[in-house]
Amino acid sequence: MRRDPYLMAALASAALPGAEPTRVQLLDTSGADLDLALVQDDRGERHVVSAPRGPAAGADLEREAAALGLLARLADPATGVRLPFTVPAVAGWTPLPEGGRAVVTTWVPGDEVDVAALRPGPLATSLAHALAVVHGLPASAVDDAGLPVWSASEVRDRRLSELDRAAATGRVPARLLARWERALEEVRWWRFSPVVVHGDLDGTRVLTDGREVTGITGWGSLSVGDPADDLGWLAAAAPTEALEAVLAAHAGARHEPLDPALAARARLAGEMALARYLLHGAALEDDDVLDDATAMLEDLEASLDDDDEMGL
Template sequence: MPRSPLTLAASVTAALPGANVVGIRPLGTSEHGRIASAVADLDDGRQVVVRVGEDDDAGRGLIAEARVLEALSAGVRSLLPFQVPALLGETAVRGGRAIVVDFLDGYRVEAADVPAGPGFASLLGTAIAAVHDLPVTVIRAEGFPARSADQVRAEAARLVDRAIATRRVPSPLHERWRRALDDDALWRFEATVVLGGLDPASFVFAEYDDVPVVRGLLDWQGLSVGDPAVDLRWVANAPDAAAAVHEAYAGASRRAGDPYLAERAQLFAELEFAKWLVHGADEDDEVILQDAERLLASLADATADSDIVRPDARNVDDAIALLDRVPRAQESTIDTSMQTDAYDPVALGAYLADAERSARDEDADSGAIPTLPVDLSEWTASASVPEDAAVDGAAERATGTDNASPAEGDDHDEAARASRAALRRWSES
């Protein structure tokens, strides 16, 4: 049951002794309703965000986020060209956990709304490169997870094995994944600081003199050392912006070039479907299994007769040069198993939703059931599965909330319109 504003306000005063809340407004829920968020106005003029986990898993996630925010020292934060929320307090609450951070005002942009060319795409590529350029030694010293290239590859292989074991992955698709996993050149990369799967909506944008800038980055829970491609898998949802994102990222990065970064990012995007399937198998949920099977069939059709790495895209000299520049990371004793609870059902259907609607329209006259033909070169994010969740998810992504009252919906609709207006101004300038 969603927590009331009074309960959220009480969480602020519990986490910040002496604080006096004079106003509070909900930000909605996230993580599929497991985390409730609100903005609280304090009598000293500050605005803070309170986030409350509704179950044990969500509570553990908030504890992990609090640990990351505490570990990011002033020196590390100064290396970033944008703000990071400051942890102000945390507390145990009835049935969960609450953390309080400072409020970063601004607006967010969904992957499907990122326009082609320079602008938001370039800002995102540059911002992600800044995260990846943080000192790896600092993250290791704080005890956060670290995976070498070999470990990332082995983890992906285990996920594929588990998905194939369900006997629901189309043969052309698992053969495509196998070829990518067997390609040694694809997995020669320099491990970097990563956030385990960034998304454009993780960033807060603001405008100065009508020019957008990245003001802050909100989601730090997955801080670790690993494959930088995992933080670029969202580009599959923004095909028009892909070239500008990768160009800006390469131009801003201070590290050695990664000739197969985009290819690994695409593989990780596809493996999100495998995660959904494995989750369904773990939960013994036939509805999830059938849904994942349908998505995988459409993905197989869309990628038929193609490889993650095209033979004509190989650059042997680049691969050899990369080998000389990238040292082998020592084996880690940490658990590197793929966590199947990391799936995002709101994003899983994003690649296929627009194509599904188009197919439905084309078949309307004949009465035929659409077969979801998909062109992965035109992936866009606009929906999820199942369809009833897609409506709620789309509203949450556009406005930053769900389950809002009509009055709250008006405020969030206005925020969404302002975001779209900002996008149009930038795109047309």
């Protein structure tokens, strides 16, 4: 059962001694097993309260708190790392009666990115540079923090596992399954150097003032893995010229050898995000999510041209 605004305010008050909540707005969690609320206190400060509804969501929330702690340590002036955007900071927490804990983080202002309206220009360049900074963070720090570290072959194996599990639902069009299988069998695509990745980006988690990226939220999937995972949302929904501009600026900012398969893997990641959404619905036994994911998969299948082979 979803927690009401009064309970979310009480959790914020318990996590932030001395702060008196004056306004509470429940936030849409889109099928996640999590309650979220934006709380403003009597000092005018705003925080986000996150309270899991079950153990799995609680584990996800703990991973995000660990990731935010790592980012705070990395962004310390003594490290020489500078994040060109704001990330949430853990401001407090409070135990829940049923076990686990609610976590309170600072609110990050900004407008969500309208991916379909993205064009080459300052915002696309800023986005590319923001991703390049994330991808340039020290992988050893992620490992030391106990967060996942995946090799290129392990990334591919995880994709294959997702493919098998999505196929077992019987809800993925056969054409998509065959297309993804061909991509995963393309060995040359999977010879990349793993980097630190956000791992779960979309237009709601990249915040902007209209010209620059000002904040990035939703860090629960921070890991070492495939940089294409952070570009999948763009490959899925951004205009071609915008994606190409981001890829070009990203390559220039990284000063690394060009990855010729990055764009193709990004497109695969964007498409298979729908399979992960389907699997999420299956794990929650949520028929609404399952039906929504099925409809999106069918729309994707219908949108593909006969000669569209994702660069194969």
